[in-house]
Amino acid sequence: MPSLTEMSPEDSAQFGLQRPPALTVDVVIFSLALPEHNLNTLLIRRANDPFKGEWAIPGGFVNYNESLKTAATRELAEETGVRNVYLEQLYSFGNPNRDPRGHTVTVTYFALIPADSVQVIAGTDAAEAAWHSVYKPPPLAFDHARILQYALQRLRYKLEYTVAGFKLLPAEFTLTDLQTAYEIVLAEKLDKRNFRRRLFDGDVIEQTDRRREGGEGRPAMLYRYRADADPEVKARRLFP
Amino acid sequence: MPSLTEMSPEDSAQFGLQRPPALTVDVVIFSLALPEHNLNTLLIRRANDPFKGEWAIPGGFVNYNESLKTAATRELAEETGVRNVYLEQLYSFGNPNRDPRGHTVTVTYFALIPADSVQVIAGTDAAEAAWHSVYKPPPLAFDHARILQYALQRLRYKLEYTVAGFKLLPAEFTLTDLQTAYEIVLAEKLDKRNFRRRLFDGDVIEQTDRRREGGEGRPAMLYRYRADADPEVKARRLFP
DNA sequence: ACAAAAGTGTTGAGAGTACACCCATGC
DNA sequence: GCATGGGTGTACTCTCAACACTTTTGT
Numbered sequence: 063m064p065s066l067t068e069m070s071p072e073d074s075a076q077f078g079l080q081r082p083p084a085l086t087v088d089v090v091i092f093s094l095a096l097p098e099h100n101l102n103t104l105l106i107r108r109a110n111d112p113f114k115g116e117w118a119i120p121g122g123f124v125n126y127n128e129s130l131k132t133a134a135t136r137e138l139a140e141e142t143g144v145r146n147v148y149l150e151q152l153y154s155f156g157n158p159n160r161d162p163r164g165h166t167v168t169v170t171y172f173a174l175i176p177a178d179s180v181q182v183i184a185g186t187d188a189a190e191a192a193w194h195s196v197y198k199p200p201p202l203a204f205d206h207a208r209i210l211q212y213a214l215q216r217l218r219y220k221l222e223y224t225v226a227g228f229k230l231l232p233a234e235f236t237l238t239d240l241q242t243a244y245e246i247v248l249a250e251k252l253d254k255r256n257f258r259r260r261l262f263d264g265d266v267i268e269q270t271d272r273r274r275e276g277g278e279g280r281p282a283m284l285y286r287y288r289a290d291a292d293p294e295v296k297a298r299r300l301f302p
Numbered sequence: 303m304p305s306l307t308e309m310s311p312e313d314s315a316q317f318g319l320q321r322p323p324a325l326t327v328d329v330v331i332f333s334l335a336l337p338e339h340n341l342n343t344l345l346i347r348r349a350n351d352p353f354k355g356e357w358a359i360p361g362g363f364v365n366y367n368e369s370l371k372t373a374a375t376r377e378l379a380e381e382t383g384v385r386n387v388y389l390e391q392l393y394s395f396g397n398p399n400r401d402p403r404g405h406t407v408t409v410t411y412f413a414l415i416p417a418d419s420v421q422v423i424a425g426t427d428a429a430e431a432a433w434h435s436v437y438k439p440p441p442l443a444f445d446h447a448r449i450l451q452y453a454l455q456r457l458r459y460k461l462e463y464t465v466a467g468f469k470l471l472p473a474e475f476t477l478t479d480l481q482t483a484y485e486i487v488l489a490e491k492l493d494k495r496n497f498r499r500r501l502f503d504g505d506v507i508e509q510t511d512r513r514r515e516g517g518e519g520r521p522a523m524l525y526r527y528r529a530d531a532d533p534e535v536k537a538r539r540l541f542p
Numbered sequence: 543a544c545a546a547a548a549g550t551g552t553t554g555a556g557a558g559t560a561c562a563c564c565c566a567t568g569c
Numbered sequence: 570g571c572a573t574g575g576g577t578g579t580a581c582t583c584t585c586a587a588c589a590c591t592t593t594t595g596t
Contacts, residue, residue, distance in 0.1 A: 082325055083366055085407060126323055127405050130396035154394045154409045156370035165367050167325060169394045169407070238575075255577070256559070279574030280566040298539065298557090478548075495550070496586065519547030520593040538584090 083156065083165040087134040088121030088206070090152065090172040090213035091144060093179075093193065094230045094243055100195050101246050103210060104182065105202070106141050107190040112162055113203035117194065119210065121168065134171045142191040144180050147173040148229075152213055160205045172213045174229035197249075221247050222301050225266050228287045236274055236282035237261070244301055252302050260300050266291035323396065323405040327374040328361030328446070330392065330412040330453035331384060333419075333433065334470045334483055340435050341486050343450060344422065345442070346381050347430040352402055353443035357434065359450065361408065374411045382431040384420050387413040388469075392453055400445045412453045414469035437489075461487050462541050465506050468527045476514055476522035477501070484541055492542050500540050506531035 091104040105117040122137040124130060131149055139145050149171040156167040182191050194200055196214055199207065221227050227243045228235065241257050261267060268288050273281040331344040345357040362377040364370060371389055379385050389411040396407035422431050434440055436454055439447065461467050467483045468475065481497050501507060508528050513521040 081366060082322065083364055083368075085322055085325055124323055124396070124407070126321060127398040128323075129398055130394060130407065151393065153391065154370060156364070156409070158367040158369055167364070167370065167409070169396070169409075236575090253560075254575090255561085258576085260558095275567095277574075278568070279572080280568095280576080282575055476548090493587075494548090495588085498549085517547080518595070519545080520549080520595095522548060 083158075083167045084161075085124045086121055086166055086168040087124055087130055087137060088119045088168050088170045088209060089134050089138045089149065090119055090170065090210060091138070091142075091147070091175060092172065092196070092213070092217055092230065093175050094177040094246060095193070096177055096239060096242060096246075099242070099246055101197065101214075102193040103196050103199070103213075104142055104144065104191060105194050105200070107192075108203055111203075116203040117200045117206075118203040119170075119206045120191070121170075124169075130169050131171070134169075142182055144175065144182065147175050149173045152209075152216060155205060155209065157205065168209075170209055170213070172216065174217070174226065176230060176232045179232065218248055222299055225261065225264050225287075225300065228267065234270055234272065234284040234286050236284060238282055240285075248302060250302055257301070264300065323398075323407045324401075325364045326361055326406055326408040327364055327370055327377060328359045328408050328410045328449060329374050329378045329389065330359055330410065330450060331378070331382075331387070331415060332412065332436070332453070332457055332470065333415050334417040334486060335433070336417055336479065336482060336486075339482070339486055341437065341454075342433040343436050343439070343453075344382055344384065344431060345434050345440070347432075348443055351443075356443040357440045357446075358443040359410075359446045360431070361410075364409075370409050371411070374409075382422055384415065384422065387415050389413045392449075392456060395445060395449065397445070408449075410449055410453070412456065414457070414466065416470060416472045419472065458488055462539055465501065465504050465527075465540065468507065474510055474512065474524040474526050476524060478522055480525075488542060490542055497541070504540065 093102050093104070094100070095102055104120065106120050108114055108116050108118050120138055120141040121134070122141070124133040128136075130151070134149050135145075135147075138147070138149075150173065152170040152172050154167060154169045156165075158165045160166065160168075182193070196210065199210060201207075202210065221244060227240055227247065230243045230247075231239055237258055240261070241252055241254065244257070245252055266288055267285045270284045270286055272284045274284055275281050333342050333344070334340070335342055344360065346360050348354055348356055348358050360378055360381040361374070362381070364373040368376075370391070374389050375385075375387075378387070378389075390413065392410040392412050394407060394409045396405075398405045400406065400408075422433070436450065439450060441447075442450065461484060467480055467487065470483045470487075471479055477498055480501070481492055481494065484497070485492055506528055507525045510524045510526055512524045514524055515521050
């Protein structure tokens with residue numbers, strides 16, 4: 063970036079003499095609907111807009127002196143009530159005509175949250191917030207359909223190479239649930255024994271002494287993620 | 303992003319009533335110095351600044367109605383004279399105090415260019431542009447040292463999984479040069495026969511009928527990248 | 543003929559993949 | 570006792586990694 067004193071006319075415009083592109087963040091939230099065997103994303107319905115009534119990914123403007131991740135966290139909470147999620151940066155989209163109201167650059171984030179872990183509420187900036195299937199999304203405002211596809215691709219990539227799938231489940235989960243999570247996201251059936259072997263080889267989950275009671279058939283042991291495990295990124299592919 | 307009519311006070315500030323964060327792009331350019339066995343990056347020296355005299359990654363402000371990639375391409379050309387490079391988005395950095403002059407969000411890009419392919423000239427916005435070793439960089443302005451490390455990590459990752467290393471070489475190259483490129487970037491010695499086997503298994507390069515003359519020893523065949531090849535991303539690790 | 547770099551195959555180890563039966567519980 | 574989902578081991582294939590000698594050219 064050039065210094066203040068060596069700015070061209072366009073450059074100095076960015077410090078207030080002429081409007082720069084607007085800057086927003088958008089947050090793709092993924093969660094599972096295990097009973098329905100579906101992958102969901104959290105969308106808001108736009109209220110008063112060229113896009114009135116259309117669904118969109120939650121997000122909003124970045125404030126001055128606010129970091130990108132803070133802005134994303136804040137907008138997510140304001141618009142949907144979802145808090146305490148680990149956000150990961152996805153990509154930045156800046157096509158000048160992605161928003162018909164004016165040039166807007168958006169930095170996108172994504173996160174995984176446990177099934178049914180949050181109560182979704184519509185915030186002040188959104189008329190409504192609700193879960194929708196990632197595989198059959200409603201029509202989306204702006205370029206949000208593209209952003210959603212990009213996020214899904216990244217989620218799959220992440221699950222192929224890491225055991226991050228547990229983030230889509232409650233703190234304690236059965237191995238069958240975890241495998242089901244992977245099968246829903248990867249849209250592919252996995253072998254039960256191979257799945258478990260790689261999971262244990264990775265050395266990142268541990269058995270609890272509790273079982274899931276109440277279902278049909280033999281009760282399954284509950285497992286949890288090991289707090290002391292390497293959180294990320296094996297170099298080799300784990301799944302499928 | 304909320305609509306215009308549902309904006310909070312902070313939101314409407316972003317459309318001009320109060321200053322938003324500034325928005326810039328920065329471009330990390332990698333190239334090889336094969337004789338010196340070194341990986342270089344193109345830096346500019348800042349002219350009149352809190353950072354006067356320090357080196358920095360080339361970049362600058364995004365204009366209104368200009369896409370991010372266009373802005374990156376333009377700034378690179380203006381500041382260094384480098385043109386016609388394929389840019390890939392890296393990450394966006396937005397920490398409020400990464401620039402002491404005010405909150406500035408930067409979208410970073412990186413690119414690989416063939417050794418000695420371009421004539422570097424200092425543009426109007428930079429006092430000087432020059433190649434520097436990635437492994438022993440000079441002190442850098444802002445958070446540019448961190449950006450450079452991040453770019454190097456991504457470059458290594460890319461070369462481990464793809465045959466993109468040829469982008470660091472002229473259109474026709476010897477297999478030994480290509481292997482040397484990988485060894486410089488990965489900072490690791492590779493096995494000649496295994497390297498060649500994986501390269502040919504990938505089916506992305508082809509022999510020309512020309513040889514590199516003039517050196518010592520047996521002349522090496524020249525190869526080129528196959529225009530019709532899959533450009534990207536094998537799922538499995540290729541190198542080392 | 544010798545110095546220098548190019549080019550070329552094989553083997554053993556480890557990882558990946560496919561596959562089927564017994565177990566514990568609730569009704 | 571039977572229906573339901575939970576849990577476990579092995580054999581084959583293929584990929585990965587280690588390793589050394591012959592060939593072609595210039596001097």
